[in-house]
Amino acid sequence: MSAALKVVRPGLFDTLQDLGRVGFMALGMPTAGAMDRIGLRLANALLGNPPGMAGLEIGVMGPELLVDADSVRVALVGPLSPALVEVPDAPPRPLDSNRTHLLKRGQTLRVGMIDGSSTAYLAVAGGFALPPFMGSLSTYARAGVGGLDGRKLGQGDALPLARGQAPPGDERKLAAPFDYGSGPIRIVWGPQEDYFSAGGRRTFVESDYRVSKEADRMGIRFEGPAIAHATSVEKGGADIISDGIGPGAIQVPGAGLPIVLLADRQTVGGYPKIATVASVDLPRLGRLLPGQTVRFQPVTVEEAEKLRRDQESRIARAIADFRVARPPGGIDLARLYEENLIDGIVYE
Amino acid sequence: VSVRYLSCGDTAFTVEFGNEISPEINGRVMALHAAIGRAKEAGDLPGVVETVPTMRSLMVAYDPLAASRADLQPRIDALIARGLPTGLASRRVTLPCCYEDPEFAPDLGEVAKRTNKTVEQVIAAHLASAFKVYVLGFMPGLAYIAGLDQTLYLPRRSEPRVRVPRSSVAIAMDMTTIYPFESPGGWHLIGRTPLWMFDKRREQPVFLAPGDSLSFQRIDRRTFDRIAREVDAGTFDWATLVKA
Numbered sequence: 001m002s003a004a005l006k007v008v009r010p011g012l013f014d015t016l017q018d019l020g021r022v023g024f025m026a027l028g029m030p031t032a033g034a035m036d037r038i039g040l041r042l043a044n045a046l047l048g049n050p051p052g053m054a055g056l057e058i059g060v061m062g063p064e065l066l067v068d069a070d071s072v073r074v075a076l077v078g079p080l081s082p083a084l085v086e087v088p089d090a091p092p093r094p095l096d097s098n099r100t101h102l103l104k105r106g107q108t109l110r111v112g113m114i115d116g117s118s119t120a121y122l123a124v125a126g127g128f129a130l131p132p133f134m135g136s137l138s139t140y141a142r143a144g145v146g147g148l149d150g151r152k153l154g155q156g157d158a159l160p161l162a163r164g165q166a167p168p169g170d171e172r173k174l175a176a177p178f179d180y181g182s183g184p185i186r187i188v189w190g191p192q193e194d195y196f197s198a199g200g201r202r203t204f205v206e207s208d209y210r211v212s213k214e215a216d217r218m219g220i221r222f223e224g225p226a227i228a229h230a231t232s233v234e235k236g237g238a239d240i241i242s243d244g245i246g247p248g249a250i251q252v253p254g255a256g257l258p259i260v261l262l263a264d265r266q267t268v269g270g271y272p273k274i275a276t277v278a279s280v281d282l283p284r285l286g287r288l289l290p291g292q293t294v295r296f297q298p299v300t301v302e303e304a305e306k307l308r309r310d311q312e313s314r315i316a317r318a319i320a321d322f323r324v325a326r327p328p329g330g331i332d333l334a335r336l337y338e339e340n341l342i343d344g345i346v347y348e
Numbered sequence: 349v350s351v352r353y354l355s356c357g358d359t360a361f362t363v364e365f366g367n368e369i370s371p372e373i374n375g376r377v378m379a380l381h382a383a384i385g386r387a388k389e390a391g392d393l394p395g396v397v398e399t400v401p402t403m404r405s406l407m408v409a410y411d412p413l414a415a416s417r418a419d420l421q422p423r424i425d426a427l428i429a430r431g432l433p434t435g436l437a438s439r440r441v442t443l444p445c446c447y448e449d450p451e452f453a454p455d456l457g458e459v460a461k462r463t464n465k466t467v468e469q470v471i472a473a474h475l476a477s478a479f480k481v482y483v484l485g486f487m488p489g490l491a492y493i494a495g496l497d498q499t500l501y502l503p504r505r506s507e508p509r510v511r512v513p514r515s516s517v518a519i520a521m522d523m524t525t526i527y528p529f530e531s532p533g534g535w536h537l538i539g540r541t542p543l544w545m546f547d548k549r550r551e552q553p554v555f556l557a558p559g560d561s562l563s564f565q566r567i568d569r570r571t572f573d574r575i576a577r578e579v580d581a582g583t584f585d586w587a588t589l590v591k592a
Contacts, residue, residue: 025400025409026381027554028484028491133548143488143529145548191354191362241369242483242492244400244407246356268402268485276357279412304358305412312413 003069003165004158005124008108013059015217016128016147016159017263019052021136025244025267032138032146033263035119035217035286038178038315039077043123045319046075046100046172054130054137054147055123056159059217062111062122063153067103073166074109075100078120079177083110099173099325100125102166117287118215126163140264173325178318184297185285186278187250188304192240195272196252200228204274208293209258215290217264222294226256227274242270248277248285250296260285278304280311349376349428353421354405358412363424364405369494373404374482375434378559380406383427393423401558402483403492438480438559440591443526445517445539445564446572447471452516452540455505459519459536463500471566473497474538479524479562489528489546489554493562496522508534515541517564528554539564542576543589549582555589 017040020033034040034057041051062080076082076097083092084101085108092110095101097120103109114120130137130148139147148157193201209222229252231237238254249261251271260277262285277285278299288294299307354362363380366373381401387393395415400407410420447453460467479495496519504520509532512518516527518535527533528545546553556562567575578584
């Protein structure tokens, strides 16, 4: 019998994402992948999944999913306030985020709005039973590839599950929400910082920039003081012979406002890129909401590499620090009986 | 060969061979792209994820948890010092193109007028051009193909179209291209190929590759329709388009 999560009501922009479709940029194929690799990774780790397994990336508001499987264990990571409808028409029961939950056939999970981030993640134990495209399940909607038919979830979709029932084991949770940091966004100058005047570079790192409404998986257009090019735009100061675009590249077209290019960015482009976001802070960019304000702070390549390694250690510590999640209201008797845990169980 | 290394954060850097478009510079880019690919396969460049060739530079993407810029840059320097042969063997690809139906070639008349040619002379110049695929990018499978006959050089249209049909063959500046998807576009549409430059059903979804030598073969509407049916059904034999 097939096992699936059925989409009773879609969210705003829910797509399956893994850590990206790497190795095909030379063919013009964007990498796509999770906007916040840390969130996806923690969701997988809570479930014992491999770190790069595809999960559901929730954009702004999540879906309502009906469990059409004997059982499924899900992990929700991010500032969510999900709710569970246990039997049809019953009032929804609030669930905690940043932990796993065991769901049963006929139950409906309402993921709901994300609070204070543009992305959050839902992963399932064992993953989704969908074929990878060019080695990856990441959805790239512009080309209609990856994920479920290459697009965001819609009403009536069924996400096939690799497992028909949840594996045995405890529910697990994060000891604390992951700390993404709150200071300036770290950047490395280049590849084309020499296309900007000294004053333009100063403007860039000494001003506040606000996330505009034009923010999606491809990139974020910022609003703020215009950054001056070294040569006038009329004389080609905002044009380069196209070159490769790395993750977090900050291109500045003629109008002088920065655009940070993210997961679904095109592979090459012809605008000069003043700087590139350090990889340590890319997950923060992937969580920004329109209206939020950031500052950019330059670091060297070596410092950026070290910041990333340090962050990796913090992720490993967060995973080592997972707790067994206490069921709401103390001991979950039903589950104790069901799983025959009669030899005593200690939570936390 | 002297190159500039440009930083792209802590996950990539760009090796820039020059700030102009020339076959020699692009030849070196493609040679380094191939050399890094071989070194990677041999396990000699741990941490290198992939490379992205363009007209005049190569972006090297790496995993900062498996390698560092300080490790990698001398290794790339060593590969360059070993020599980058230009004029690597490349595939010779011939693409069928139908120039005849006004639906396929709405700009043929205007291109003829602006280049002081007849429509037939425009088609002949496009067929006689020695094209080379320089870069794929912007959309999966969208190729920037230079080598257009000089007498056909025109700037892009001042009013871009909102919708250009998939597989349109177009020209602008010194290039030709084929739209892999229906998309907006500002190039002059002079024909259409029955082939899809991006087909997710194929094991190699993107047909063209950087470095390919390319020419077009004129087909009539009936041949177009026959090939289009085969492409649609997934029975078209793409190998017939390629000579080693």
